[in-house]
Amino acid sequence: xxxxxxxxxxxxxxxxxxxxxxxxxxxxxxxxxxxxxxxxxxxxxxxxxxxxxxxxxxxxxxxxxxxxxxxxxxxxxxxxxxxxxxxxxxxxxxxxxxxxxxxxxxxxxxxxxxxxxxxxxxxxxxxxxxxxxxxxxxxxxxxxxxxxxxxxxxxxxxxxxxxxxxxxxxxxxxxxxxxxxxxxxxxxxxxxxxxxxxxxxxxxxxxxxxxxxxxxxxxxxxxxxxxxxxxxxxxxxxxxxxxxxxxxxxxxxxxxxxxxxxxxxxxxxxxxxxxxxxxxxxxxxxxxxxxxxxxxxxxxxxxxxxxxxxxxxxxxxxxxxxxxxxxxxxxxxxxxxxxxxxxxxxxxxxxxxxxxxxxxxxxxxxxxxxxxxxxxxxxxxxxxxxxxxxxxxxxxxxxxxxxxxxxxxxxxxxxxxxxxxxxxxxxxxxxxxxxxxxxxxxxxxxxxxxxxxxxxxxxxxxxxxxxxxxxxxxxxxxxxxxxxxxxxxxxxxxxxxxxxxxxxxxxxxxxxxxxxxxxxxxxxxxxxxxxxxxxxxxxxxxxxxxxxxxxxxxxxxxxxxxxxxxxxxxxxxxxxxxxxxxxxxxxxxxxxxxxxxxxxxxxxxxxxxxxxxxxxxxxxxxxxxxxxxxxxxxxxxxxxxxxxxxxxxxxxxxxxxxxxxxxxxxx
Amino acid sequence: xxxxxxxxxxxxxxxxxxxxxxxxxxxxxxxxxxxxxxxxxxxxxxxxxxxxxxxxxxxxxxxxxxxxxxxxxxxxxxxxxxxxxxxxxxxxxxxxxxxxxxxxxxxxxxxxxxxxxxxxxxxxxxxxxxxxxxxxxxxxxxxxxxxxxxxxxxxxxxxxxxxxxxxxxxxxxxxxxxxxxxxxxxxxxxxxxxxxxxxxxxxxxxxxxxxxxxxxxxxxxxxxxxxxxxxxxxxxxxxxxxxxxxxxxxxxxxxxxxxxxxxxxxxxxxxxxxxxxxxxxxxxxxxxxxxxxxxxxxxxxx
Numbered sequence: 001x002x003x004x005x006x007x008x009x010x011x012x013x014x015x016x017x018x019x020x021x022x023x024x025x026x027x028x029x030x031x032x033x034x035x036x037x038x039x040x041x042x043x044x045x046x047x048x049x050x051x052x053x054x055x056x057x058x059x060x061x062x063x064x065x066x067x068x069x070x071x072x073x074x075x076x077x078x079x080x081x082x083x084x085x086x087x088x089x090x091x092x093x094x095x096x097x098x099x100x101x102x103x104x105x106x107x108x109x110x111x112x113x114x115x116x117x118x119x120x121x122x123x124x125x126x127x128x129x130x131x132x133x134x135x136x137x138x139x140x141x142x143x144x145x146x147x148x149x150x151x152x153x154x155x156x157x158x159x160x161x162x163x164x165x166x167x168x169x170x171x172x173x174x175x176x177x178x179x180x181x182x183x184x185x186x187x188x189x190x191x192x193x194x195x196x197x198x199x200x201x202x203x204x205x206x207x208x209x210x211x212x213x214x215x216x217x218x219x220x221x222x223x224x225x226x227x228x229x230x231x232x233x234x235x236x237x238x239x240x241x242x243x244x245x246x247x248x249x250x251x252x253x254x255x256x257x258x259x260x261x262x263x264x265x266x267x268x269x270x271x272x273x274x275x276x277x278x279x280x281x282x283x284x285x286x287x288x289x290x291x292x293x294x295x296x297x298x299x300x301x302x303x304x305x306x307x308x309x310x311x312x313x314x315x316x317x318x319x320x321x322x323x324x325x326x327x328x329x330x331x332x333x334x335x336x337x338x339x340x341x342x343x344x345x346x347x348x349x350x351x352x353x354x355x356x357x358x359x360x361x362x363x364x365x366x367x368x369x370x371x372x373x374x375x376x377x378x379x380x381x382x383x384x385x386x387x388x389x390x391x392x393x394x395x396x397x398x399x400x401x402x403x404x405x406x407x408x409x410x411x412x413x414x415x416x417x418x419x420x421x422x423x424x425x426x427x428x429x430x431x432x433x434x435x436x437x438x439x440x441x442x443x444x445x446x447x448x449x450x451x452x453x454x455x456x457x458x459x460x461x462x463x464x465x466x467x468x469x470x471x472x473x474x475x476x477x478x479x480x481x482x483x484x485x486x487x488x489x490x491x492x493x494x495x496x497x498x499x500x501x502x503x504x505x506x507x508x509x510x511x512x513x514x515x516x517x518x519x520x521x522x523x524x525x526x527x528x529x530x531x532x533x534x535x536x537x538x539x540x541x542x543x544x545x546x547x548x549x550x551x552x553x554x555x556x557x558x559x560x561x562x563x564x565x566x567x568x569x570x571x572x573x574x575x576x577x578x579x580x581x582x583x584x585x586x587x588x589x590x591x592x593x594x595x596x597x598x599x600x601x602x603x604x605x606x607x608x609x610x611x612x613x614x615x616x617x618x619x620x621x622x623x624x625x626x627x628x629x630x631x632x633x634x635x636x637x638x639x640x641x642x643x644x645x646x647x648x649x650x651x652x653x654x655x656x657x658x659x660x661x662x663x664x665x666x667x
Numbered sequence: 668x669x670x671x672x673x674x675x676x677x678x679x680x681x682x683x684x685x686x687x688x689x690x691x692x693x694x695x696x697x698x699x700x701x702x703x704x705x706x707x708x709x710x711x712x713x714x715x716x717x718x719x720x721x722x723x724x725x726x727x728x729x730x731x732x733x734x735x736x737x738x739x740x741x742x743x744x745x746x747x748x749x750x751x752x753x754x755x756x757x758x759x760x761x762x763x764x765x766x767x768x769x770x771x772x773x774x775x776x777x778x779x780x781x782x783x784x785x786x787x788x789x790x791x792x793x794x795x796x797x798x799x800x801x802x803x804x805x806x807x808x809x810x811x812x813x814x815x816x817x818x819x820x821x822x823x824x825x826x827x828x829x830x831x832x833x834x835x836x837x838x839x840x841x842x843x844x845x846x847x848x849x850x851x852x853x854x855x856x857x858x859x860x861x862x863x864x865x866x867x868x869x870x871x872x873x874x875x876x877x878x879x880x881x882x883x884x885x886x887x888x889x890x891x892x893x894x895x896x897x898x899x900x901x902x903x904x905x906x907x908x909x910x911x912x913x914x915x916x917x918x919x920x921x922x923x924x925x926x927x928x929x930x931x932x933x934x935x936x937x938x939x940x941x942x943x944x945x946x947x948x949x950x951x952x953x954x955x956x957x958x959x960x961x962x963x964x965x966x967x968x969x
Contacts, residue, residue: 067920067923067924068919068922068923070919070923072919072920072923073920098949098950099948099949099950100949101925101948101949102923102924102925102948102949102950105923105925132949185839186867186868186869189869217919218918218919219919246911246918249918249919249922250910250911250918250922250927250928251866253922253923253927254866254927254928254929257925257927257929257930258839265758279951280935280946280951283935283936283944283951284935284936287936287944287953288936288938289938289940289941380953383953384941384942384944384953387941387942387953387955388940388941388942391941396955397942397953397955421920490917490955490956490957490958491942491953491954491955491958492917492920492921492924492952492953492954492955492958493952493953494924494950494951494952494953495944495950495951495952495953496950497950497951
């Protein structure tokens with residue numbers, strides 16, 4: 001294999017458990033030369049990058065974080081299929097020195113599949129705090145695998161790791177004997193029996209012995225694959241062995257942990273028992289049913305105070321000093337351009353996509369705050385505290401993480417549902433996520449509420465957000481009860497140790513998410529902005545006679561039920577492009593030179609109509625980007641259509657209801 | 668002062684005497700790993716010192732004096748083994764050789780202090796009884812494990828051969844002295860199927876013959892600890908995972924998180940509703956109440 005280094009860059013795969021600082025190690029190894037894409041055919045993020053050592057260029061692939069290589073989740077299936085099918089030249093196992101048992105369990109599985117292995121023993125500082133010490137030399141000797149101690153969060157040990165990877169690639173450690181974990185145990189018989197039955201069968205790309213072990217471990221994917229390939233009679237034989245073999249699955253896991261504990265007994269020194277760690281003491285509060293909930297509310301409140309405290313002025317600055325100034329430039333200085341081009345540039349592009357772009361700072365701050373909470377280790381506690389409430393709507397605690405992310409932007413929220421293992425729970429979360437008022441909608445609410453309700457604006461804003469959450473809860477209850485019935489998912493997640501956050505990891509993650517938003521503003525949103533503008537400009541007798549006005553008037557009967565004029569209906573409609581567009585559209589339709597949008601709105605909307613509009617707006621169909629993301633994540637047009645249809649009906653009917661009730665009270 | 672060699676020989680003859688009298692020179696040569704002529708030479712020397720009775724071609728028997736010396740050596744050996752494992756923390760497969768060296772350099776006074784320090788135990792780590800000061804060895808009433816029959820319930824008493832290799836295997840099987848097993852099966856070749864707790868172990872005949880066991884009476888049967896779902900443990904309580912009730916559903920995830928039989932767990936928080944927080948494998952894991960109801964544990968007392 002070493003011979004082919006001339007033709008193709010060697011491939012190094014990074015494997016490890018979740019929460020071991022694997023992405024930090026990946027970022028350090030690749031610097032900024034990384035590419036974020038998806039695993040083929042899957043919606044799991046794939047990060048690749050390039051690293052250099054001694055003139056050798058290596059391709060680095062970040063495998064999804066996994067606890068084992070049995071296909072318990074999509075991540076685990078991807079990781080092990082990559083190891084088996086793509087055969088990376090070298091695998092780096094990133095271990096958490098503070099949690100060696102579970103880390104080595106994965107190593108026990110990797111040893112069988114990876115030709116060359118290097119261990120990056122990360123978080124040695126956390127381990128020391130916890131009173132555990134790992135003897136690196138002894139670990140190397142026990143496993144016959146090179147081990148590099150690291151503190152990736154403080155950039156320690158990276159150079160050594162690069163060097164050891166390079167050396168291990170060019171001069172692999174010899175004499176690594178792959179000893180099957182079960183040898184000498186009662187499980188050996190079952191495994192070799194199945195392996196024999198598979199002897200003439202095609203188990204490619206999986207090694208035969210490995211496939212036999214996974215069958216016994218209850219791996220559904222391997223089971224399906226082999227069932228298709230193996231003749232019926234042979235499969236019946238295998239099936240008879242597999243029957244009632246839950247005990248064997250337990251025994252195999254037990255054997256791996258026995259191996260792990262044997263290794264650890266010689267390499268690890270532990271603190272005296274009875275000492276309660278800092279993490280545990282903090283969790284007494286953070287996971288408490290009442291106190292924990294209060295901490296959650298406090299943390300979220302604080303986060304939003306910071307986000308809007310800094311983000312809104314920044315957005316205002318971009319809107320007034322950048323977008324509006326350039327707009328002024330277009331209309332006043334570039335008079336040599338034809339009218340329509342001025343309009344397209346100024347109203348269409350700058351007024352539409354440009355305005356959406358100004359919300360980037362708020363999103364960046366949101367993702368920074370989120371990344372901070374995630375890196376500190378707090379988000380896992382959120383899942384714990386909210387688990388019991390999510391149960392009411394048939395979900396578990398993990399679902400609350402993407403939903404909270406939705407307050408920033410619904411797109412990462414829908415993508416964030418990837419952490420949920422069960423398909424049913426994931427679908428339900430995907431359908432609920434667009435009901436969370438994102439920053440875009442918050443901006444619209446702020447403007448409209450401010451214009452119509454003056455001093456009462458804050459109260460109305462809070463009320464509308466609470467209202468949308470109540471609707472979300474009711475919808476969840478109904479869906480869980482009548483539509484997506486099935487077995488409930490259960491929570492099982494590790495709560496990582498609290499640790500000092502790493503600015504680099506947080507910054508990079510927030511940047512990647514914000515960049516995705518900016519790309520959208522530059523593509524989909526730009527195109528639709530242009531289309532909306534074209535519809536408002538042609539056939540050319542002013543906006544009142546445009547195609548857009550035609551559409552709006554066609555919708556007016558519906559609008560009347562909610563007390564809304566055609567301009568408001570068009571504004572609502574264009575929020576499909578991006579929620580912020582509502583303001584942009586109203587700006588185009590109502591904003592006459594000189595007089596502000598605020599006064600026009602105040603005259604136009606009665607309080608009942610104002611609230612009806614806010615209800616319609618906050619529940620209206622997911623924006624284009626979110627809808628596209630739903631299609632991508634669920635892999636189905638049907639679910640996308642369901643989501644759009646559901647929210648269309650919900651928003652319009654509730655808005656009509658609210659207006660009709662409001663009118664009764666007003667008169 | 669008698670030489671180490673003499674004590675070694677007497678010790679070996681004493682152990683052999685339980686199954687063979689007189690003890691043949693060839694058995695001794697095998698046990699001690701020395702040549703036949705060397706054994707013969709030593710036999711003559713020991714006989715001359717009055718420690719054994721020796722008949723060429725037949726073998727050796729210990730005299731009263733020889734027996735006293737042998738048992739004292741054995742007593743010191745087993746006390747040292749206990750000391751090495753319990754106090755110094757050496758692994759049980761390493762202590763035999765260490766004790767072999769120490770036993771010969773032990774004064775009666777050191778022996779007494781060792782004995783009072785180790786007074787709570789009456790066997791060596793491998794299960795063999797430690798002779799009392801007067802040289803009495805309590806009869807354990809044990810037999811070879813390979814000689815018991817299916818249906819019987821026995822307690823592993825001791826490990827016959829103290830080779831590191833065998834001891835490590837025994838540890839892996841979970842058959843350390845004190846463990847109660849029920850014999851499930853025995854085939855024509857003498858392979859035995861054993862059941863302990865919730866696991867099954869199959870031993871080949873020669874492995875089973877290396878273990879000494881003793882039948883367990885019905886009254887002596889260990890009080891079976893009650894298995895409860897982990898969700899029934901209160902905050903702060905510890906336990907040991909025993910089994911997994913019901914379905915493959917989340918089994919794979921539970922196993923890879925470390926909930927395997929034998930794993931120690933500690934409940935950090937349990938509010939009666941909602942998920943529970945468990946410390947397993949040195950880290951905190953949130954376990955939804957439905958799964959927590961399926962992970963069966965026994966409480967650890969104290």
